[in-house]
Every structure is written in C-alpha cells, then in structure tokens.
Amino acid sequence: MRALLVVNPKATTTTERSRDVLVRALGSQLELTVEYTRKRGHAASLARAAAESGVDLVVSLGGDGTVNEVVNGLMTAGHVLTSPGTSPAFRLPALAVVPGGSTNVFARALGLPRDWVEGTGVILDGLRSGRHRVIGLGRADDRYFTFTAGLGLDAAVTRRVEQARLRGRTSTPALYVRSLIGQVLSGEDRKAPPLSIERPGEETELGLGTVIIQNTAPWTYVGDRPINPNPQASFDRGLDVLAVRSLGVATTTRTVTQMSLRHAEPRGRNLLRLHDQAEFTVVAARPQSFQLDGDYLGERQKVHFLSVPEALRVIC
Known part of the structure; x- marks a missing residue:
C-alpha cells in the first residue's frame, strides 16, 4: 500500500525523535513517502499531488490546521472534481490522523487516542483489519472543513x-x-x-x-x-x-x-x-x-x- 505522511514540523506535542519512531512504525507496514510542510497551504498541495498520483493513504501528523489543509488537498484533487459516479470517499485515498497539535478536536471527535503513539497503533490496526469510517464534511464557499x-x-x-x-x-x-x-x-x-x-x-x-x-x-x-x-x-x-x-x-x-x-x-x-x-x-x-x-x-x-x-x- 502506497502512503504519504504529511508532517508539520511545528506540531506542538511531537519531537524530531518521536517523528522518527513514527516514520519507522508506518514504514514497516507501508510503502511510505514522508514530506515536511514548509509554509501555510503546503500540506494541501502535498495531499492534492498524492491523490492525483494514486496513493492509497495520506497520513497527517500535526494539529487541526494541518488536517484541514490535507482534507482540502484531497477534496480538490483533479480526478475527484471531474469523475462522475461514486462518492469522493471511494475515489480518494483514505485519511489517517496522528494527533500532534494542542487540541486535536477532529481526531478526538473520531474517538482516536490523544497520544500519538497510541494513535499510530490504531492506524496500523485499522489498516491490517481494513477498518475505516466514511464521514461527511462541511464546505464554506470553496473550502472544506472537518468539524x-x-x-x-x-x-x-x-x-x-x-x-x-x-x-x-x-x-x-x-x-x-x-x-x-x-x-x-x-x-x-x-x-x-x-x-x-x-x-x-x-x-x-x-x-x-x-x-x-x-x-x-x-x-x-x-x-x-x-x-x-x-x-x-x-x-x-x-x-x-x-x-x-x-x-x-x-x-x-x-x-x-x-x-x-x-x-x-x-x-x-x-x-x-x-x-x-x-x-x-x-x-x-x-x-x-x-x-x-x-x-x-x-x-x-x-x-x-x-x-x-x-x-x-x-x-x-
């Protein structure tokens, strides 16, 4: 399974060492590419390009702002906008969230653990078992929001x-x-x-x-x-x-x-x-x-x- 890990290096509850541990854990189960965000809006660009290249999964490591950008990148991918038929949920890569911000409302609303180590375990278990949830989003003009x-x-x-x-x-x-x-x-x-x-x-x-x-x-x-x-x-x-x-x-x-x-x-x-x-x-x-x-x-x-x-x- 091909996956992209989008990392916000300014995430408040992780360190460089903990991010290395996360990369090794995910890399043991996935064909993983890792990208670090450099500025506002970069996560959206990375997620959009990943979706258009056909990856199976995009993982967000950061807070709610990083998740929002990743979601917007996924939802505005070219093939989603132009492909008729099935809902975007089954034309897009799946999303996984590792909480790394100060509040992490989206991850907590999904019932995910606040600790990034436990959250990574939930993701790996979900991938092994094929477990996922299909959710709705909100849209404000041309931008999506999660919560x-x-x-x-x-x-x-x-x-x-x-x-x-x-x-x-x-x-x-x-x-x-x-x-x-x-x-x-x-x-x-x-x-x-x-x-x-x-x-x-x-x-x-x-x-x-x-x-x-x-x-x-x-x-x-x-x-x-x-x-x-x-x-x-x-x-x-x-x-x-x-x-x-x-x-x-x-x-x-x-x-x-x-x-x-x-x-x-x-x-x-x-x-x-x-x-x-x-x-x-x-x-x-x-x-x-x-x-x-x-x-x-x-x-x-x-x-x-x-x-x-x-x-x-x-x-x-």
Whole structure:
C-alpha cells in the first residue's frame, strides 16, 4: 500500500525523535513517502499531488490546521472534481490522523487516542483489519472543513488567540478564556448584531451576533472538557448551527457557562438553533471575523455553507 505522511514540523506535542519512531512504525507496514510542510497551504498541495498520483493513504501528523489543509488537498484533487459516479470517499485515498497539535478536536471527535503513539497503533490496526469510517464534511464557499466554522465572536476570539501565539504565548485553555473575555468586553457588534442566515425556502433569520457551525460534536475542548453547543451534530448528518442574537455581557456569559457544563445544552430566547442543515448562507452587514477548523481566515461579509455527505474515508 502506497502512503504519504504529511508532517508539520511545528506540531506542538511531537519531537524530531518521536517523528522518527513514527516514520519507522508506518514504514514497516507501508510503502511510505514522508514530506515536511514548509509554509501555510503546503500540506494541501502535498495531499492534492498524492491523490492525483494514486496513493492509497495520506497520513497527517500535526494539529487541526494541518488536517484541514490535507482534507482540502484531497477534496480538490483533479480526478475527484471531474469523475462522475461514486462518492469522493471511494475515489480518494483514505485519511489517517496522528494527533500532534494542542487540541486535536477532529481526531478526538473520531474517538482516536490523544497520544500519538497510541494513535499510530490504531492506524496500523485499522489498516491490517481494513477498518475505516466514511464521514461527511462541511464546505464554506470553496473550502472544506472537518468539524467547525464560525463568523463573529467565535472567530474574533480565534483571531485574538492566534495574535497572542505570534507574540510567543502558548495555546492553553486560559488563553482562550482571556481572549473570550477581552472580545466580549470590547463591545464590538453589541448594539447592532450584523449577521443573518438565509435558507432556501425559509424566512431569513436576522439580528445575529455570532454564528457557530458544527459538522460534528463536540465543537472544541477546554483541556479534557468537551464544549458542546450543538450536541446532536454528527459526521453522519448535515450541519448544525447555534447563533447568538445579543452579545450583551450577561447573556453571552450565560450562554458560555451553559456550553461549558457537561451534558448541558445551551437554551434561551437569545439563541437560534438549526439542526441537520444541507445548505444555508450567512450574510453580514459589515465585515466579520471568519474561522474554519480553528484557523482564522480574515473577514467576510457573505459565506455559503454546504453539507457534503460521505465525502471521505478515515482510518479510525
């Protein structure tokens, strides 16, 4: 079996020595090529080229950002875009994920171990037994995502965290909490919520302050604690949405508290919930922060979202 291992050398939970061990373990079972990413977007290019060359498996070693790039590379491979008939999941190489980031939401949502050694063992066992899972993806305009997307407050917090990391801060739950508090207290968009959701055949939902889209549950983790605004979200169904109408300090604090409690589903008149959505568009009255799979992607005023069922085979 031909395989490509895409390595993010900046992955936070692995070392050069541990990566060498991983390469030897995978190389004992596979005809393995190893590529190291050099810049943003490189993982997507590597995965796309691998798919177009006919490899059987692409393994991602890194965090959720690396996984997102690999998935986008696979899903935009030339033969996937042009071949009719069967779903992309059975025209593409399978995907395997070795968790190497700080949070690893996608891998954990699949039930994979957080430890890269145990995760490698699961991959090898899955390859020997032929075990895989077919999952759906989300698409935002022309880019795919695996577990989440967001506009407004959610993405603005992601922007603050990324800015702090560029200044040398370590990604920790405390950093996210401080970033959230700082963004809420900034008062941006509190008086005139700028977002709306348009759905085919439905009335437009107006006056939304932030929109969280999930392709699976949980939305993220704070340490070991899953955060679940849309607990029914699943790789096997359409997209789920939680939108917050008002970003007042009291209402936002209440919603965040509900989200952080185990087995608690956020509720209230301030919230809009949509389940198992195939397609919708988020429109903003003014540019809003935008994130996919925890990566800040700048500002947008309109994003079209689509559920892509049975898109990818994952070894898990």
